Amino acid sequence: MSQASTEIVRISGHAGTVPGAGLNREYQVCKLVDTTTCIGCKACEVACLEWNGYTFSETTFDNTYQTMPETAWNYWNLIKFNEHERADGTMMLLMRKDQCMHCADPGCLAACPADAAIVQYANGIVDFQEEHCIGCGYCMTGCPFNIPKFDPPSRKVFKCTLCNDRVSVGLEPACIKACPTGCLHFGTKPEMKELAETRASHLRENSGFPDAGVYDPAGVGGTHVIYVLHDAKNPELYGGLPKDPRIPLSVRLWKGPLKWLGNLAMVGGIVGMALHYMRFGPKKEEPIPPNENSDERRV
């Protein structure tokens, strides 16, 4: 992965086209999380904190092995645990590494009003540029995965960067480096997709998981973090992974038809009023007729 892979292809809240977009042909990067070989050791959680310079914050115990209920502004990588009872009565401990999915069609970016607070690089990474963030929280409304998190004191939103700073100098993300079982992989999107499909077919054919499959949801144009799941038909089991994530309808209506309707109405209204003034002119007061213009007739 070269530095050129951080060429910007999309910019939030930006008037006009993206400067330099399409100059290069670049790798699309991808992180593969094989939930079937994750042991829930949380080495990736620690590596993420260490690399990104956050200290370990207080944990919230809720009778599972999970560190806290959901990711936080300073805790971008969280293993979600679920004790799942299968139809045959056997138990499975499902573990999924939750983080930003780096959607090809990112809802956070679509919703963001601030110029360049969110950018998408040609390599697929969706990155928040906190210096441009105005803290409106629209990205939290746009994201179908509950990822962007608000930090009240700084009034900024933070999330996983896919270690953009490491990737841009040819290193793999910190979490990948830390994983002891090899359940995390990093490479180009086609390579990771192929590896994931091979693993899923092994699970289907040899390991008794007929529903095993790859999670790369088409509703958001595919993602740059993909999962191998034992049960791809029920992704919700894995800490609430949405079955068919999409940019919320309300966000699409707001940024689509409503925008055009509103702009048309505002411009049309102003033009209409100008035309009215030119056609009919101002309303002027008229003198009171003499027979009414007298206080003497007051009753």
Next chain:
Amino acid sequence: MTTDAVSRSSAANQNEETIVRYTFFERINHWLGAFSYIYLLITGLAFWSPYLYWLAAIVGGGPAARFWHPWFGLVFTASLFVTFVQWRGDMQITDADRAWGRAIPDYIKNEDDKLPPVGRFNFGQKLFFWGIFYGLILLLLSGVMLWYTETLPWSLRFVRYAAILIHASVALITIGLFLIHVYMSAFLEEGSFGSMILGRVTRAWAWTFHRTWYYQVIGRTQPSSSLPKR
């Protein structure tokens, strides 16, 4: 208001005499509302479109605009509440208003002499007032949800989805009403704008545009000759 409100001069022509239309407190409150609304408009439009994001720069940049927009929303709400207390009675819609509403093409064509006489506020002004009033209730409710959007749990995310659609749509409706209001009072109806600054209008102005109110103010019953010939 009573006849005392009429400033009497010895001049023969009473057309130029002025009468009080808005009290000092009404005017102060109006401009508090107007300035807070304009702030909301500038900052709101900055978030609305990337092509208008520069509007945020003129009020101190994006983060400042985001910080202050909801607070100015509260100022505007307070101002509108005072307006409601002051004008609620004058803003009730009557049968006479509905008749005026049916004759609105004449009003648009500036043929005001064909219209039924109106009280302190005409039907259009009343619709504007109630549009802003009910619109603001929705803007306030949805605005508070957007203000503290990070405190909404993921399971209540539909509130975010509803709030953003409601807030943007209702803001657009109030912007439409606001534009018409500015056009009418600052451009179309001569004398209106000044009345909200100095509080007074000429008798002729009151007689022309708010005849029923005019006769109430000068304390005289309305002569039948002042009713439109239809």
